[in-house]
Amino acid sequence: MTSSRAETFLSHKERWRATGGSIVGTALEWYDFFLYGTAATLAFNHLFFPSADPLTGTLLAFGSFAVGFIARPIGAIVFGNYGDRIGRKLVLVITLMIMGVSTVLIGLIPDYNSIGLFAPITLTVLRFIQGFGLGGEWGGAVLMSLEHGDPRRRGLAASWPQIGVPLGLLLANGTLALMLAVTSDDAFLAWGWRVPFLLSAVLIAIGLWIRLHVTESPEFERLAAEGKRVKLPIVEVLRTQRRELLIATGSRIGTDVAFYIFVLFIVTYLTQMVKIPEPTAMLVVLLSAAAMLVLIPAFGALSDKLGRRPVYLGGAVGALVWVLAFFPLLETGNLASLLVADFVGMLCWAAMYGPLASFTTELFPANVRYSGASLGFQLSGIFGGALAPIIAVALYGRFQTWIPIAVYVAAMLIITVVSVTLARESSGHTSEAAISQEVHL
Known part of the structure; x- marks a missing residue:
């Protein structure tokens, strides 16, 4: 074997190892995150936020969410800063540990009847720690895959960690569905919901082992060798990349809202409004999520051929139209209609989420990319996913109809359409092109 061929082989090996580490780690972290969201609907509203009105208890549980x-x-600010200064790999190991420990501890919290107000307070604190860890996870995982990947296929390379979302969702809802199936209602509330949280300890150990064996990002190593690291990356983003930060934030708001309606609020809507059994509601979400494992990288690859913006806009406009049919199909209570409603909604979401990672990271120069992409991605979560379940539940409680919810989702998707339209097309940008845009002090 020649030296050049050996180097090529090692390059492919390291590329796939980095991609695999990003997928597994991201899946485990999203498992922790979604586990909380689904448990908020099934258990936390009864155990930590007791109320005579189930809808009010759910609203309070989503508040802690x-x-x-x-x-x-x-x-994003804290870990983005260190990711741009000391490296992607170490930060990803730290965020994995933070998420894992907080999730296991949630599974050990006594309920409201045992320790009173300390129960919801402790739950909320641990949820905050979960979010803190996840804030630095996404940017690092995407960058490790993208910066190890083929510059000609950055859309596909960056989309691989994105499948961590449906993988985490499948793991979270799957384990909860299993516990619902093998326990009675009383047993599930007593201890069954805790098992998936405690299982996180095993999953985090596996993810940690994989990440410790991944090499550092080659682009970060180049920046370090050439002395091009920035002392205060987030300050440079706010000083020189404000337009890009606003675009990154706005482009994801509608994507985020659509996702949490299609995978989280749908469980609440079907079980509490349409009176569908919990296992059936969760089955609908699980089947749609399974299809996303294929569709997300497919749309990421498509963005390498057609461009980030056309694929992204196609998904946003599709979701904007589909939300008008989504709720009427749910109202039928028919399993086939439920599956069609959620699958098409998630298909539109995948068309946005597939190119989102490359679209967002390519907005920023390499030496502030972790900070800029992470902050833009996570800021949108406050206005998108954080409020979506709360607003949806509150709107239904006020108007007793799905129409205001659909209007709300459509309005958020319009923000995404405008933001993506204002962005430059970046699918033709190679790693070398990004180097020429680096921020210099």
Whole structure:
């Protein structure tokens, strides 16, 4: 074997190892995050926020869910700063540990009847810590995959960690569905919901082992070798990349709202409004999520051929139209209609989420990319995913109809359409092109 061929082989090996580490780690972290969201609907509203009105208890539980989103931009600033200064790999190991420990501890909290107000307070604090860790996770995972990947296929390379979302969702809802199936209602509320949280300890150990064996990002190593690292990356982003930060934030708001309606609020809507059994509601979400494992990288690859903006805009406009049919199909209560409603909604979401990672990261120069992409991605979560379940539940409680919810989702998707339209097309930008745009002090 020649030296050049050996180098090529090692390059492919390291590329796939980095991609695999990003997928597994991101899936485990999203498992922790979604586990909380689904448990908020099934258990936390009864155990930590007791109320005579189930809808009110759910609203309070989703309020604690939103706390994690508030913490995420803080995590993005802190871990983005270190990711741009000391490297992607170490930061990803730290965020994985933070998420894992907080999730296991949630599974050990006594309920409201045991310790009173300390129960919801402790739950909310641990949820904040979860969000803090996740705030630095997404940017690092995407960059490790993108910066190890083929510059000609950055859309596909960056989309691989994105499948961590449906993988995490499948793991979270799958384990909860299993516990619902093997326990009675009383047993599930007593201890069954805790098992998936405690299982996180095993999953985090596996993810940690993989990440410790991944090499550092080659682009970061080049920046370090050439002395091009920035002392205060987030300050440089706010000083020189404000337009890009606003575009990154706005482009994801509608994407985020659509996702949390299609995968989280749908469980509440089907079980509490349409009176569908919980296992059926969760089955609908699980089947749609499984399809996303294929569709997300497919749309990421498509963005390498057609461009980030056309694919992204196609998904946003599709979701904007589909939300008008989504709720009427849910109202039928028919399983086939439920599956069609959620699958098409998630298909539109995948068309946005597939190119989102490359679209967002390519907005920023390499030496402030972790900070800029992470902050833009996580800021949108406050206005998008954090508020979506709360607003949806509140709107239904006030008007007793799905129409205001659909209008709200459509309005958020319009923000995404405008933001993506204002962005430059970046699919033709190679790593070398990004180098020429680096911020210099």
